[in-house]
Amino acid sequence: MLALYDVTIARFVELFQTFKLLDYIGRNRIYSKMSVSSLKKLKYSTYTTVFFFAAGLTFLVSVIESDIAGKFMVCPICTIASGPFVLLSQSLRSLMSR
Template sequence: MHAKQGSTTFLKVIIFLAGITVLALCIWWFPELAIRDARVRPGDYSLYPILGFAYGCCIAFSVALYQAFKLLTYIERNNAFSELSLKSLKVIKKSALTTIFIIVLGIGYLKVLSKFTGDDPAGPISLSLMGILATSIIAAIVDALQKPLKNILEKPKND
């Protein structure tokens, strides 16, 4: 019991630190980036959709972090095989798919923007594709965890 409590506590601390990092990005770094861009290129609003995509990804990621924190709490309380755990896994998977969708929209926007500006979007697009790969792996792992849990919960209680 103590080893499980220690490992879930460690994971909760990691999730909390990731959440603080996302919050710092949204509160300080993204607005600072927008202010700096507005000073350098007044009248050019091409950065704002990218900021919207970034905020959308941060929101979806924060929802997934919160659900992962809740899932660890269920595990600590020996409630890992419950409807609540299944619901948390579903929300995490939906958040991952939402993040992928937002990244794909961002890639499309970068491609269109590059046609007008003549810039090469290869760097940001390759980073975006790496983000899609990482998020897809998370979604696949959650799906692999979700299926057996769903099967366990659907079994009749008399067996």
């Protein structure tokens, strides 16, 4: 249950950083230090989300011996949903470094 709370907090941090980044893009401040900081936080929170999903899945597999097919599918779906955040942050960060 604790991993679920951690994932939720990390997911909200991801969404908040994404909205901040979109705000910087809307104001034409994409090459500022604030947007780079937002990208770093977005990347770390995405990695944190994936880590906690993997840790929660490992815990479920080791503790629960009953049917866990539904719980098992939630983790990969949510992990794949975090992928675009990582790709966005990496591509924008590489554009800013040029």
